[in-house]
Amino acid sequence: MSFVVPPDAYTRYMGRYAEPLAPVFATFTGVGAGNIVLDVGCGPGALTAHLLSVGASVAGIDPSPPFVDAIRKRFPQIDVREGTAEELPYITDAFDAALAQLVVHFMSNPVRGIGQMARVTRPGGVVAACVWDGPTGALAPFWDAVHVDDPEATDEALLSGAQQGHLTDIFEAAGLRDVHEDGISIDVVHPTFEQWWEPYTFGVGPAGEHVQRLDDDGRKRLESVARERLGSGPFTVTARAWAARGRV
Helix, strand or coil: CCCCCCHHHHHHHHHHHHHHHHHHHHHHHCCCCCCEEEEECCCCCHHHHHHHHCCCEEEEEECCHHHHHHHHHHCCCCCEEECCHHHCCCCCCCEEEEEEECCHHHCCCHHHHHHHHHHCEEEEEEEEEEEECCCCCCCHHHHHHHHHHCCCCCCCCCCCCCCCCHHHHHHHHCCCEEEEEEEEEEEEEECCHHHHHHHHHHCCHHHHHHHHHCCHHHHHHHHHHHHHHHCCCCEEEEEEEEEEEEEC
């Protein structure tokens, strides 16, 4: 899955959920002030920004060149590199913790990706990740509307980590110990339907690609179904994610 899109488009699409999720996820991990942390799949910097705000030292890596450029401009003081979780370009035991927010489900090889995160984390350090729950995550209202017209449409519910227990299986297969998994959630208020809907037309992620594959009539029909289900606004999306942490 490619995220070579303008950072602003991604921020309007997923940042509205990723930014409030970051402090909840960070609290779950136990990572904070004084820790040296690698943000894997850092995107434009939602989690990085929170970690820096609580006093952590942060490095970031992401496969999307536009995201890397954006976060370098936003935080010129930190080391940000272009690359993937499966091939982390860092020495062994370089960090106190390695975190991946909303990334595991897009790794080509999640066990290898988490294993690489463990490799670059010191013994006793923390590796943690979170992924939207398939049926109740941030994108569930969109896919629920899609399924009204196309019940067989492939959504994101079967991606790695999107079901309870998936992250635990991945972490244990990667050799982590003391693995703990739990649900975390956020509430995001959308003032208008248009504010919620428009970012889905930007072509970001599987949902955006689905919209772009539709013809004009299909897009209008999907928009109409979603509006009927959600209303004109304001409305609240309660987004649930699965989070797991383990020790190296």
